[in-house]
Amino acid sequence: MKARGKRQQATGTASRLDSRDSRGVFSTFDFRLSPLGLYVGLTIAAGVVALWWSLRQWGQMELELWELVLFIGLAGILDAMVVPVAGVGAMAASFAVFFAGLLALGGGPSAWLAALAVLWADGLLRRRPLARASFNASHSVISLLAVGWLYERLGGEPGLLVLNRVGPLLAVVVAAAALWLLETAWVSVAMALEKGGALWRRLGWALGPGLAWDGALASAGVLLALLYQSRAQLVGQASWSGVLFLGATVLIPCGLLYYAYRLQSSLQQVYLQSLRTLSALLEAKVEGSPSASSGWRGGQPGHGEQVAKLAARMAERLELPAGQVEQIRYAGYLHDIGKVGVPSSLLSRGRDHYGAEPEAVRLHATLGAGILAPIRFLGPAAEIVKAHHERWDGLGYPVGLRGKQIPLGARLLSLANAYVGMTHSPAQPLSPEQALARLRKAAGARFDPEMASLLAKVLQSLEEATREEAGELEFASN
Amino acid sequence: MGSAVSARTTEPAKRIHPYLLAIGLSGWVVLAWLVVVRVREGVGWELVGAAGFFLGLSVLVGLQPVRLPRAGGAVTTVGFAVDYSCLLIFGPAVAGLIGLLSETVLLWRSPPVKKLFNQGQVVLAFAGAGLVYEALGGQYVQLMAPRPVAFGEKGLALAASGVAYFTISSLLIAVGIALWERRPVPGVWALSFRWTAPRFLALAPFGLLMAMVYQTHGLGLVAVALFLVPLVGARYAFQGAMEMLAVHRETVWALSNALEAYDPYTRNHSELVTRYALAMGRELELPAARMEVLEWACRLHDIGKCRQDWESIIRKPGKPSEAEWQVIRQHPVEGSRLVERMEFLPHTAGEVARIVRAHHERLDGSGYPDGQQGERICLEARVLGVADAFEAMTARRAYKRRRSPEEAIGELERCSGSQFDPRAVGALVALWQRGELPVEDSLEQATPVGGIRASEAAAGG
Numbered sequence: 042m043k044a045r046g047k048r049q050q051a052t053g054t055a056s057r058l059d060s061r062d063s064r065g066v067f068s069t070f071d072f073r074l075s076p077l078g079l080y081v082g083l084t085i086a087a088g089v090v091a092l093w094w095s096l097r098q099w100g101q102m103e104l105e106l107w108e109l110v111l112f113i114g115l116a117g118i119l120d121a122m123v124v125p126v127a128g129v130g131a132m133a134a135s136f137a138v139f140f141a142g143l144l145a146l147g148g149g150p151s152a153w154l155a156a157l158a159v160l161w162a163d164g165l166l167r168r169r170p171l172a173r174a175s176f177n178a179s180h181s182v183i184s185l186l187a188v189g190w191l192y193e194r195l196g197g198e199p200g201l202l203v204l205n206r207v208g209p210l211l212a213v214v215v216a217a218a219a220l221w222l223l224e225t226a227w228v229s230v231a232m233a234l235e236k237g238g239a240l241w242r243r244l245g246w247a248l249g250p251g252l253a254w255d256g257a258l259a260s261a262g263v264l265l266a267l268l269y270q271s272r273a274q275l276v277g278q279a280s281w282s283g284v285l286f287l288g289a290t291v292l293i294p295c296g297l298l299y300y301a302y303r304l305q306s307s308l309q310q311v312y313l314q315s316l317r318t319l320s321a322l323l324e325a326k327v328e329g330s331p332s333a334s335s336g337w338r339g340g341q342p343g344h345g346e347q348v349a350k351l352a353a354r355m356a357e358r359l360e361l362p363a364g365q366v367e368q369i370r371y372a373g374y375l376h377d378i379g380k381v382g383v384p385s386s387l388l389s390r391g392r393d394h395y396g397a398e399p400e401a402v403r404l405h406a407t408l409g410a411g412i413l414a415p416i417r418f419l420g421p422a423a424e425i426v427k428a429h430h431e432r433w434d435g436l437g438y439p440v441g442l443r444g445k446q447i448p449l450g451a452r453l454l455s456l457a458n459a460y461v462g463m464t465h466s467p468a469q470p471l472s473p474e475q476a477l478a479r480l481r482k483a484a485g486a487r488f489d490p491e492m493a494s495l496l497a498k499v500l501q502s503l504e505e506a507t508r509e510e511a512g513e514l515e516f517a518s519n
Numbered sequence: 520m521g522s523a524v525s526a527r528t529t530e531p532a533k534r535i536h537p538y539l540l541a542i543g544l545s546g547w548v549v550l551a552w553l554v555v556v557r558v559r560e561g562v563g564w565e566l567v568g569a570a571g572f573f574l575g576l577s578v579l580v581g582l583q584p585v586r587l588p589r590a591g592g593a594v595t596t597v598g599f600a601v602d603y604s605c606l607l608i609f610g611p612a613v614a615g616l617i618g619l620l621s622e623t624v625l626l627w628r629s630p631p632v633k634k635l636f637n638q639g640q641v642v643l644a645f646a647g648a649g650l651v652y653e654a655l656g657g658q659y660v661q662l663m664a665p666r667p668v669a670f671g672e673k674g675l676a677l678a679a680s681g682v683a684y685f686t687i688s689s690l691l692i693a694v695g696i697a698l699w700e701r702r703p704v705p706g707v708w709a710l711s712f713r714w715t716a717p718r719f720l721a722l723a724p725f726g727l728l729m730a731m732v733y734q735t736h737g738l739g740l741v742a743v744a745l746f747l748v749p750l751v752g753a754r755y756a757f758q759g760a761m762e763m764l765a766v767h768r769e770t771v772w773a774l775s776n777a778l779e780a781y782d783p784y785t786r787n788h789s790e791l792v793t794r795y796a797l798a799m800g801r802e803l804e805l806p807a808a809r810m811e812v813l814e815w816a817c818r819l820h821d822i823g824k825c826r827q828d829w830e831s832i833i834r835k836p837g838k839p840s841e842a843e844w845q846v847i848r849q850h851p852v853e854g855s856r857l858v859e860r861m862e863f864l865p866h867t868a869g870e871v872a873r874i875v876r877a878h879h880e881r882l883d884g885s886g887y888p889d890g891q892q893g894e895r896i897c898l899e900a901r902v903l904g905v906a907d908a909f910e911a912m913t914a915r916r917a918y919k920r921r922r923s924p925e926e927a928i929g930e931l932e933r934c935s936g937s938q939f940d941p942r943a944v945g946a947l948v949a950l951w952q953r954g955e956l957p958v959e960d961s962l963e964q965a966t967p968v969g970g971i972r973a974s975e976a977a978a979g980g
Binding site for chain 2: 205253256257258260264267268289290293294295297298300302308309311312315316317318319322325326375378381412415416417418419
């Protein structure tokens with residue numbers, strides 16, 4: 042199915058780099074001399090050195106086999122519980138076990154556990170490329186070692202968790218916050234290097250949703266550490282039930298959390314899918330494009346879908362907040378919904394010689410906004426739809442807004458709409474270069490000039506991406 | 520105490536006050552008896568402190584319930600996890616007391632009768648669950664007990680007591696709703712509670728863990744409080760999911776309505792068909808899940824007609840050509856394909872698509888697109904077919920004469936058994952005779968355009 046096969050757009054993650062994106066440094070060992078490649082390479086090297094160094098602490102630890110299996114197994118399972126976050130990427134649940142390991146065993150051993158667990162889960166269970174799995178393992182190793190050191194400086198003692206005194210409790214809280222910040226920052230830097238844009242903004246996106254998620258996981262981790270401390274009591278009687286109990290203390294809360302987050306994000310996907318269907322339906326109805334359901338099977342995405350994608354790409358490039366990007370995407374899908382109110386005889390007449398549309402057709406912007414506005418959730422999209430035929434010089438419709446009075450989303454949408462319309466016109470499609478040249482000419486009159494040059498940049502990077510992909514495919518088939 | 524599911528939103532009717540009072544009072548009596556019989560030893564500051572702590576947790580968790588979509592205003596909380604751990608730790612007497620106090624706090628501003636009912640309902644659920652638990656050999660975590668309870672050996676008792684709690688609590692509420700709305704209890708229970716049962720019972724392991732952590736030496740209450748963070752986090756995510764579900768429904772329905780609304784020939788058609796079919800479904804006592812599927816199918820049944828040339832085909836004078844018939848007969852297929860692409864709810868998109876595909880089938884096999892017969896056409900599709908035909912006949916359309924509802928029903932009865940399902944027709948007739956059929960003009964104004972015949976119009980939709 043197309044929706045499934047669609048390439049994941051967001052690449053980075055709050056605590057994990059998780060792109061299924063097949064290009065970029067993370068896919069192969071091909072470390073070009075890019076800042077990103079350098080960053081990833083250095084991280085992995087530092088992780089390896091840190092692991093070797095922490096072996097010295099390992100000697101003092103007495104860890105039985107079942108304990109090792111328990112920690113690595115749990116971390117691996119939780120590492121595979123990944124929740125996508127709009128605009129940021131994904132968050133894994135393994136944070137709970139890493140933090141438990143830090144509190145119960147100390148920085149060094151927990152770093153080893155994390156390395157093994159991430160390599161196992163990312164590399165073997167989820168079949169992520171080795172470079173990415175190594176990067177994820179390495180940043181966890183470094184963060185755990187650093188925070189382990191900090192925790193001991195603050196008076197915390199691995200394996201002796203005390204929660205009913207202020208000092209030790211504070212040490213636990215500070216350690217959790219530090220681990221969360223470090224992990225997030227580490228990945229955000231990679232994201233910023235790969236996708237461009239300000240680091241602090243990436244960090245801000247990742248920290249927001251991560252706070253609730255990682256906070257809940259950290260408390261599950263503290264629980265596991267607490268129970269692990271009293272393992273003699275638990276495992277003493279019947280070892281298997283003790284191990285099960287330890288596992289359940291972290292799996293049940295994390296599983297519940299994962300289930301609820303996953304449900305939420307999968308429903309968001311379902312929502313988008315329904316909008317795509319409805320937008321194709323709309324095209325079948327008002328534009329007489331081949332019947333909606335057969336049009337898909339041809340694999341050709343409809344006008345609305347292309348406009349939505351392009352406008353959302355531009356919004357992402359501008360680093361708008363994830364919610365706003367989504368609204369622009371929705372508006373892209375539904376921007377012509379108002380045409381259901383325009384008689385089809387008028388619609389098929391098209392533009393006159395000067396490119397002007399009949400008055401009745403012009404109504405569609407207002408009508409569309411009227412349809413969308415009452416729908417909860419689509420309020421901002423309705424405003425964008427209303428203004429998507431406004432012009433930079435104020436000669437557009439329905440209101441005649443000019444310049445920056447026009448909502449940003451609508452300025453993006455009108456560019457995307459025009460570009461897709463020109464390159465996919467059934468009568469005489471223009472080549473991308475021709476279309477872009479025309480848009481450039483109209484910049485300042487019809488379009489926002491800044492956004493017009495942004496469109497050019499976005500198209501260029503899209504083209505590069507497809508070229509690279511094609512190259513890789515060729516390589517793979519050889 | 521987060522009586523995990525309770526209709527807290529509206530003022531109960533006077534009619535059911537005796538029932539509410541009876542449950543409330545018997546709850547108080549049972550609690551008094553339990554306290555007198557059970558709570559003799561071990562009452563000290565320790566117990567009061569621990570019980571107070573759990574009372575606080577229970578109130579905290581119950582403060583912000585998640586509203587379930589279309590379960591008669593029912594709400595759910597993650598409070599069952601806390602309730603269950605209270606039962607396992609303190610036994611029914613103290614747990615009942617905690618539950619009663621928690622309900623009192625949570626329902627502070629509700630009418631007294633409602634408060635009383637919820638208090639009683641919680642106590643009775645605790646008492647029943649405790650009885651089941653003890654009968655199967657369960658033990659409670661006692662304060663300062665010499666030996667911890669080996670919960671690992673009490674699997675059956677644990678599971679049975681969780682089920683008992685849910686069953687008692689949900690049944691007491693379902694009986695209340697049933698009395699209020701004058702509907703059968705099993706139907707109400709199925710509509711509001713059956714589908715929440717797995718989600719509800721999934722919280723039981725959570726409660727068990729809390730009890731186990733509580734009894735683990737040296738951990739105590741702080742560790743129990745740690746459970747609260749993931750629980751509350753899950754609650755917020757769950758609420759987000761429920762909102763998303765509601766928004767999704769709203770969006771798809773509003774947009775599919777918009778797609779047909781501006782066509783004067785189909786305006787409100789789906790809306791009315793949905794109204795008729797749902798009334799018929801209730802008459803036939805379809806379970807909630809099938810009603811949901813039926814509603815989606817009704818709202819989207821004509822979505823396959825979204826093509827530019829549809830109007831010109833259907834309005835063309837005279838008989839449609841072979842190619843045009845092909846298009847007409849294809850619309851249920853197109854519609855079902857579109858519905859499949861929407862995958863709105865896990866598992867239901869396929870069923871909705873099946874109904875949409877079959878809504879022009881006839882019992883005797885003369886329908887389209889597959890020519891299915893009799894029982895092979897699913898019941899929802901047969902209901903939808905009757906509602907669709909009834910609306911098509913009674914609607915004022917430009918190209919045909921509008922029939923009165925009586926005429927339309929006569930026509931349906933004439934074709935009942937050959938074209939239409941007798942049960943579905945019977946349901947519609949029963950509704951009409953009781954005056955409960957929400958008939959309405961689907962078109963205010965009509966301008967006569969020349970004439971396709973009525974039978975074909977009905978066949979085409």
